[in-house]
Amino acid sequence: MRPPASELFAHYDSGGFYCEMFGPPGSEPLPHTAPIRSRLARLRPSTLTRRARATDRELFNLGITFTVYSDRNAIDRVLPFDVIPRVISAADWRTIESGCIQRVTAINRFIHDVYHEQKIIRDGIVPAELVLGNANYRPEMQGLDLPFGTYVSIAGIDIVRDTDGTYRVLEDNARTPSGVSYVVENRHLMLRAFPDLADRIGIRQVSNYGMKLRDGLAEIAPAGVDQPRIVLLSPGVFNSAYFEHVFLAREMGVPLVEGRDLIVDGGLVQMKTTGGLKQVDVIYRRIDDDFLDPLRFNPESMLGVRGLFEVYREGRVMLANAVGTGVADDKALYAYMPRIIRYYMDEDAILDNVETHLCREPEGLAYTLAHMEELVVKPVGESGGYGVVVGPRATSEEIAEARQRIEANPANYISQPMVGLSVSPTLVDGGIEPRHVDLRPYVITGRQSWVLPGGLTRVALRRGSLVVNSSQGGGTKDTWVLE
Amino acid sequence: MSSLLSRFAEASFWLARYVERAENLARILDVNETFARDERGESDWLPILKLHCDEERFAGHYREAEATNVVRFYIVDESNPNSIRCLIRAARENARSIRHLISLETWAQLNIFYNWVAGLSRRNVRLSDLSRLCGRIKEGCQLHYGIATGTLYRDQIWSFYRLGTFLELCDQTTRLVDIKYHALLPRYDDVGSPVDVAQWNALLRSASAYHGYRRVYPHEMTPITVAGFILLNPRFPRSITHCANEIRRHIAELLGNTELGHVSFAPPALDALAELAAWTPTQVIGYGLHEYLDQVQLRLIELGEAIDDTFFLARYSAA
Numbered sequence: 001m002r003p004p005a006s007e008l009f010a011h012y013d014s015g016g017f018y019c020e021m022f023g024p025p026g027s028e029p030l031p032h033t034a035p036i037r038s039r040l041a042r043l044r045p046s047t048l049t050r051r052a053r054a055t056d057r058e059l060f061n062l063g064i065t066f067t068v069y070s071d072r073n074a075i076d077r078v079l080p081f082d083v084i085p086r087v088i089s090a091a092d093w094r095t096i097e098s099g100c101i102q103r104v105t106a107i108n109r110f111i112h113d114v115y116h117e118q119k120i121i122r123d124g125i126v127p128a129e130l131v132l133g134n135a136n137y138r139p140e141m142q143g144l145d146l147p148f149g150t151y152v153s154i155a156g157i158d159i160v161r162d163t164d165g166t167y168r169v170l171e172d173n174a175r176t177p178s179g180v181s182y183v184v185e186n187r188h189l190m191l192r193a194f195p196d197l198a199d200r201i202g203i204r205q206v207s208n209y210g211m212k213l214r215d216g217l218a219e220i221a222p223a224g225v226d227q228p229r230i231v232l233l234s235p236g237v238f239n240s241a242y243f244e245h246v247f248l249a250r251e252m253g254v255p256l257v258e259g260r261d262l263i264v265d266g267g268l269v270q271m272k273t274t275g276g277l278k279q280v281d282v283i284y285r286r287i288d289d290d291f292l293d294p295l296r297f298n299p300e301s302m303l304g305v306r307g308l309f310e311v312y313r314e315g316r317v318m319l320a321n322a323v324g325t326g327v328a329d330d331k332a333l334y335a336y337m338p339r340i341i342r343y344y345m346d347e348d349a350i351l352d353n354v355e356t357h358l359c360r361e362p363e364g365l366a367y368t369l370a371h372m373e374e375l376v377v378k379p380v381g382e383s384g385g386y387g388v389v390v391g392p393r394a395t396s397e398e399i400a401e402a403r404q405r406i407e408a409n410p411a412n413y414i415s416q417p418m419v420g421l422s423v424s425p426t427l428v429d430g431g432i433e434p435r436h437v438d439l440r441p442y443v444i445t446g447r448q449s450w451v452l453p454g455g456l457t458r459v460a461l462r463r464g465s466l467v468v469n470s471s472q473g474g475g476t477k478d479t480w481v482l483e
Numbered sequence: 484m485s486s487l488l489s490r491f492a493e494a495s496f497w498l499a500r501y502v503e504r505a506e507n508l509a510r511i512l513d514v515n516e517t518f519a520r521d522e523r524g525e526s527d528w529l530p531i532l533k534l535h536c537d538e539e540r541f542a543g544h545y546r547e548a549e550a551t552n553v554v555r556f557y558i559v560d561e562s563n564p565n566s567i568r569c570l571i572r573a574a575r576e577n578a579r580s581i582r583h584l585i586s587l588e589t590w591a592q593l594n595i596f597y598n599w600v601a602g603l604s605r606r607n608v609r610l611s612d613l614s615r616l617c618g619r620i621k622e623g624c625q626l627h628y629g630i631a632t633g634t635l636y637r638d639q640i641w642s643f644y645r646l647g648t649f650l651e652l653c654d655q656t657t658r659l660v661d662i663k664y665h666a667l668l669p670r671y672d673d674v675g676s677p678v679d680v681a682q683w684n685a686l687l688r689s690a691s692a693y694h695g696y697r698r699v700y701p702h703e704m705t706p707i708t709v710a711g712f713i714l715l716n717p718r719f720p721r722s723i724t725h726c727a728n729e730i731r732r733h734i735a736e737l738l739g740n741t742e743l744g745h746v747s748f749a750p751p752a753l754d755a756l757a758e759l760a761a762w763t764p765t766q767v768i769g770y771g772l773h774e775y776l777d778q779v780q781l782r783l784i785e786l787g788e789a790i791d792d793t794f795f796l797a798r799y800s801a802a
Contacts, residue, residue, distance in 0.1 A: 237579055246583050256583070261488050263799050272489040272796040274639055275742045 008041050008048070009425065014434045018165045018422040020086050025163075032089040032482055039197050040084065045431060052083045052427055055193045059185075080475030081186060083193065086424045086437060086457040093204075093453065093481045096159065096167060099351030100441050101449045102341060104155045107174055107328045108445065109344040111151040114327055115141045125343050126336050127360070134333075136175075136326025138289065140296060144313060146322055147220045148447050153320035154213070154284075155443040156180075156456075159351065161422035168352050168419065170438065172337070174329040175321060176286050179456040180442050181244040182476050184209055184251070187454070190478040202483035204453035210251025212444050212452070217252075217282045219446030220318050228281035230254045231271060233262070235287050235303045245286055252284075259287075264307035269317045282318045289323050332380035335414055354419055360411040368406065368415040372399045375415040377406065392418060421466055424477065426459055436460045438468050439479065453481040485742045487639045491584060493795045494577040495640045499631075499647030501574035502593075505567045506624035507655035511662060512554055513617040514689035516610065528553040530662055535565055555608050558616070567620055571600045574627075586634035589627070596623040642737040646730060646790065653726035654783050657776040659690055660713055683709045690721055710772060711764025723779055727760035730786070737794075750789035756782040 016025050021037065023030040029037065040048075059078045088096070113120050114131055121128045131137055156177025158170045187206050191198055214230065221228035234245040236258050249256035261272050262280065270277040285292065291301040296309040311317045327333070333340075335356040338349045357364035357375070368375060372391050379387040389402040406413045423434035441455035457477040458468035468474040515531055528548045532538045537556075544562060545552040560566045564573075575597045582590050600620070608616065628648070635641045663686050683704055687693040696712045717724040731753065738748060759779050767775045791797040 250583065255486070255488055257488060258490070260800070261490050265799070271486075272799060273486040273742075274489055274492045274643075274737075274794045275486055275746055277796070277799075278486055 008043060008045060008432055009037065012425055012432050012434070014423050016163070017420055017434065017436070018161055018163055019434060020088075020161075020422055020424040020437065021084075022425075024165055030089070033087050035201060036085070036087055036197065036480075045427075048083060048427055051193050052081075055081055055083060055189050058189060058192070079182060079470050080461060081189065082426050082435075082459055082461075082475050082477045083190070084425050084427055084432070085190065085197075085478045085480045086439075086459075087480045087482065088439075090482050092167070095350060096439075096441060097451045097453070099167070099169075099349070100155075100157050100443050100451050102345065102347065102350050103157060103169065103172065103337070104152060104443045104445055104449050106337070106341040106344050107155070107172060107325075108149055108151050110340050111174075111322070111325055111328050112146075112149045113344075115144065115324065120340070120343055123343070125339055126333070130330075130332050130336075131327060134327050134330055136289070136324065136330065138324035138327075140309065140313075141322070141324040145315075147223070147318070148445075150220050150445050150447075151322040151325050152328070152443075153216055153220060153322075153445050155445070156440045157351075157443065159439045159441065160354075160419055161439075163420040163422075165422070166352060168354050169337070170354060170419075171331075172329045172334065173440075174325045175288070177440070177442065178241045178244055178286075179440060179458075179476075180209060180452070181247040183442070183452065183454050183456050183479065185247070186476060186478040198480075201480070204481045204483055206452055206454040209442070209452050210248065210253075212450055213248070213284075214252040214254070216444040216446035216450070217284055217320055220320065221281045222315055222318055225281045229271070229279060230282045230284065231257045231262075231280050233257055233259065233283050233285040233287060235291070239286075241286065248284070254284075259301075259303045259305050262305045262308070264305060264311055267311060267314065267316060269305065269308060269311050280317060282320065284320045289326065292319075292323065330380075331378065332414070354416050357415045359406055359413040359415065364415075365406070365410050368413070369403060371415075372403060374417065376418055377402050377413055377415045379412050380414055390418070421460075424457070424459060426461070426477075428461070428463075433463065435463070436466050436468065437477065454479045485740075487742075489795045491581050492639060492643045494581045495584075495643040496647035496790070496795075498574050498577040498581070499644045500651040501570045501577065502624050502627050503648055503651035503655065504565075505570040505574070506621050507652075507659065508557060508565070508567055508570070509617040509620040509624070510655075510689050511659055512557055513614055513621075514659070514685055515662065516550070516554075516613050516617075531557070534658055534662060537563070537565065550610055551608075554610065554613060555605050558608050558620075559603050559605055568600050568603070571597050571623075581640065584640050586630070588630050588634055592630050593627055596627065599623070639737065639740055639743075642733050642740075643794070645733045646737070649726040649729040649733070650783060650787060650790075652721055653723055653730070654780060656690070656713065656721050656723060656726070657779050659686070660710060661773065661776050663710075680704050687713070692719055692721070695719055706772075707764045707768055710767065714767065715760070715762065715764060724760040727756050731757065746793065748789070748793050750786060752782045752785035752789060756786060 014022060014025055018024055021030070021033050056078060059081060110120065114137070120126050121131060152174045154177060156173040156179065158173065159167050160170050161167055184206050217230050218228050230252065231254055232245055232249045232252070234242060234256055236242070239245070245256055255271065257271060263270055263272065265277060269280045269283070271280050287303050290298045291303040293304045293306065293308040294301045295306050308317070309323070312319055312323070334353065335358050338353055341347060341349045357368050359365045359368050368377065375391045377389045377391070389398060391399065421436040421438060424437045425432045426435040437457050437459045439455050439457055442452045444450050457479045458474050459477055460466060460468045460473065461475050462473045465473065511531060515528065528550055531553060532541050532548060540563060541548065541553070541556055544560070545556065556563055556566065558567045561568065563569065575593050578585060578590055578593050631644065635644065663682065683706065684693070687696050687709060690713055692713050696709065699712060699716070700708050712719060713721070714723050716722050717728065719725060734748060734753070737743060738746060756779070759782065762775070
């Protein structure tokens with residue numbers, strides 16, 4: 001007997017975008033997703049909806065929530081979870097994995113160079129003011145040697161997929177990338193809700209992330225420390241990512257501490273326990289540089305530990321990530337990443353950037369000014385979308401104004417083409433529709449780098465929206481990397 | 484990881500203390516209201532304010548120490564950190580910070596209980612309904628201990644929780660009896676009168692001690708037997724003697740943890756408390772009930788400070 005007709009995908013149309021389940025528009029469906037498609041097709045939309053509701057309930061009951069603050073009330077919200085997985089083939093994953101490792105390796109070498117000889121600046125590859133004038137550049141770090149030159153122990157690389165299926169890096173997160181708890185929890189949830197769907201597909205596991213993170217952190221412990229005591233430093237219960245801090249501390253089996261639990265005593269960082277002070281060797285900190293040590297950075301900080309930085313400088317405690325890594329995940333520096341990779345590794349970037357035109361360079365400026373209607377123009381020094389002009393959606397006056405601003409100060413601008421993010425079939429109101437997705441793989445680096453085979457797939461749940469952020473109607477999907 | 488952060492131990496300790504404090508406050512308000520209904524007529528709410536050293540704060544918000552005002556001040560007043568609303572909120576905040584170390588049920592019940600308390604308005608607090616309201620508050624607290632006792636893992640968190648429970652309970656029992664002292668002893672000629680008996684009776688009931696007392700003393704009702712029973716009977720769970728024994732037991736259990744093997748904890752207050760708990764009722768009355776209760780309270784304060792210092796490492800906290 002033939003299986004029943006694929007009711008679920010019967011009316012599915014990826015709308016001219018690359019689809020993670022079906023492939024490029026107009027082509028035959030991707031072979032590696034065939035078993036998953038046929039299993040999904042056997043489910044009625046109503047069954048899918050019923051099971052999806054059960055997963056939502058489970059998320060809430062388990063307290064897998066982020067906190068939204070309004071006035072005096074703290075509301076726990078569930079990050080919406082879509083039950084149709086995003087599937088990545090083994091071959092695609094090899095590209096992503098090697099590309100991410102290459103990128104993190106280059107970033108670590110770059111940061112080491114910035115805080116030592118600054119050869120890359122002297123060789124004229126990266127302009128000095130982009131580095132030294134960066135608010136996240138920390139002169140205090142100059143000359144400090146770290147084990148294995150690892151500055152970025154945990155990185156999250158945001159990757160999107162173009163209409164032709166090319167993976168492109170959109171952003172490097174080298175400070176405190178979050179979201180990995182959802183990767184692991186989504187998988188647990190998926191396996192409970194759809195054991196039939198995942199059975200014998202050959203999905204690479206993500207549940208060992210905590211162990212790998214702990215190993216990576218232990219590797220960067222100060223020299224001579226055999227069994228390092230590792231802690232996770234959180235800003236506390238009022239932080240919106242507190243659930244993730246609890247999750248990671250549990251997965252690693254390390255204490256979850258706040259600044260007030262630590263003190264500097266006898267030249268060491270010590271943790272206050274009921275059995276007295278206990279020396280701390282490695283701190284996975286989930287607070288920003290500014291708040292780490294009121295003696296050295298923001299004196300108003302209530303979250304940090306007085307004198308921590310001095311102990312760090314003396315090499316008697318290690319921080320992950322290191323202080324001052326923000327110099328490498330800046331929007332302005334992003335444009336130079338392909339050149340940075342070439343400079344330190346003598347290789348071409350495995351993962352492309354989104355094509356970026358630097359208006360500080362004559363060719364980039366000329367191209368930008370000639371194609372204003374097609375490009376997205378961004379000021380380098382701003383964040384949060386401030387000052388961005390989206391050519392295809394801007395009025396002619398807005399474009400004229402942007403042109404004047406660029407001509408007045410070219411170095412402050414970059415331009416990029418609009419990226420048509422890939423889509424993934426998503427359950428909406430009982431039917432299946434394409435929704436745009438991105439991907440954030442996580443890279444752990446101690447002695448060497450390891451990429452969690454999976455990653456956070458964020459999905460823009462609003463039709464046509466390209467914004468995947470949880471604060472603006474984004475949700476997540478389980479990400480299946482095939483063996 | 485077997486070592487426990489001082490902050491988490493402290494949160495567990497205070498979680499227990501705040502809930503216990505709230506329950507006893509409900510008992511005190513209830514018993515005082517009961518006094519008000521006796522033949523003496525007028526009730527006196529000043530002793531409650533004095534007992535908590537709240538006269539000044541109260542005067543800042545209310546004109547007179549009249550029953551409804553005092554009761555509102557102690558149940559729903561946001562400006563009073565010792566109000567039941569503020570106490571349960573503090574308990575919940577402590578529970579929140581050790582949410583990963585306590586059972587889900589413990590957290591959920593406290594959360595629901597707090598939301599109910601937080602929803603009480605001034606109008607919900609009426610004298611005519613006070614006994615029922617205090618009853619519900621008491622019940623919410625008791626439900627909390629029941630769930631905590633039935634679900635908490637028996638590690639350091641539990642030991643500190645129990646230490647908090649009995650330190651607070653011991654302190655509150657002295658206060659409950661002290662109320663009676665303030666209300667009655669200055670007029671010593673009343674002792675033994677029908678009014679007096681009715682009030683001792685009410686006191687026993689407010690401490691859930693009446694039936695136990697009746698089994699031990701079927702016919703008598705004297706200040707010595709009543710105070711003796713509530714304060715010094717080791718089988719009565721709210722007595723100083725019982726609390727002191729439990730405190731000692733939980734400290735011994737705590738120090739039995741391998742990670743605390745090197746910690747020594749034997750503050751003089753611990754022995755002094757045990758000694759006070761071994762007094763006879765006659766000795767207590769001879770010494771002066773109020774003075775005796777004072778002694779117990781002072782030892783409890785010292786013991787709390789010693790716990791702060793040894794286990795919570797208070798000396799390292801910024802001033």
